[in-house]
Amino acid sequence: SAVISQKPSRDICQRGTSLTIQCQVDSQVTMMFWYRQQPGQSLTLIATANQGSEATYESGFVIDKFPISRPNLTFSTLTVSNMSPEDSSIYLCSGAGLAGVHEQFFGPGTRLTVL
Amino acid sequence: QKEVEQDPGPLSVPEGAIVSLNCTYSNSAFQYFMWYRQYSRKGPELLMYTYSSGNKEDGRFTAQVDKSSKYISLFIRDSQPSDSATYLCATAGGTSYGKLTFGQGTILTVHP
Numbered sequence: 001s002a003v004i005s006q007k008p009s010r011d012i013c014q015r016g017t018s019l020t021i022q023c024q025v026d027s028q029v030t031m032m033f034w035y036r037q038q039p040g041q042s043l044t045l046i047a048t049a050n051q052g053s054e055a056t057y058e059s060g061f062v063i064d065k066f067p068i069s070r071p072n073l074t075f076s077t078l079t080v081s082n083m084s085p086e087d088s089s090i091y092l093c094s095g096a097g098l099a100g101v102h103e104q105f106f107g108p109g110t111r112l113t114v115l
Numbered sequence: 116q117k118e119v120e121q122d123p124g125p126l127s128v129p130e131g132a133i134v135s136l137n138c139t140y141s142n143s144a145f146q147y148f149m150w151y152r153q154y155s156r157k158g159p160e161l162l163m164y165t166y167s168s169g170n171k172e173d174g175r176f177t178a179q180v181d182k183s184s185k186y187i188s189l190f191i192r193d194s195q196p197s198d199s200a201t202y203l204c205a206t207a208g209g210t211s212y213g214k215l216t217f218g219q220g221t222i223l224t225v226h227p
Contacts (some may be wrong), residue, residue, distance in 0.1 A: 004158075004209075015116055022173060040123075042203065042217040042218060042219045042220055043159070043203070043215075043217045044217075045214055045215070048214075059212075087168065092158055092159075094158075100147075100207075101147075101207050101214070102147035102164045102166075102207050102208075102215075103161065103164065104149075104215060105160075105161060105162065106151075106158035106159045106160070107158050108156075108157055108158045109156075109157070109158050113158075
């Protein structure tokens with residue numbers, strides 16, 4: 001499977017600011033996703049990052065708060081905008097190839113703390 | 116009701132024990148059933164997946180799906196301290212093929 005890296009690995013931010021998380025895959029993938037994992041909780045899908053077009057957001061997540069870009073088949077960014085302490089979480093990028101979403105692999109995550 | 120339910124544990128077992136991890140799900144349209152392992156401060160790692168009902172074995176790990184009862188299991192034989200992690204079940208397929216639905220995760224500790 002491909003290897004996914006994320007930057008930054010962690011950050012501490014002030015409320016009202018924004019943070020952009022980068023996700024890089026070492027080979028082309030068909031699908032890329034962004035998840036949130038709050039402490040002690042499971043993974044919640046934020047959106048599917050679509051190459052060259054607007055991301056597809058899940059219920060409860062909006063583009064103004066979580067703008068996503070995917071300029072090519074190996075790179076995506078997630079921005080957490082106008083942050084509040086409730087945005088403190090781990091943000092995970094994942095990818096899946098032609099085999100399908102059932103063979104989805106994950107990056108190491110970005111641990112975000114908002115003060 | 117959550118679509119995928121998983122007992123969060125924690126579960127603590129001695130080294131060498133057989134571990135049984137379980138999930139239930141509500142959507143009968145799910146076709147793929149995955150188990151992920153997540154070490155502390157790492158991303159989830161896919162252990163194995165099963166399509167529809169049946170068993171799948173990979174080394175010390177066996178995944179089992181019973182679609183009639185909507186029950187998913189992962190068995191770990193001869194458990195090792197290195198198996199200590201959070202185990203997440205996930206499902207896919209049905210009306211939202213492009214989406215994985217995760218259970219809450221079970222925290223497992225294997226002590227020497």
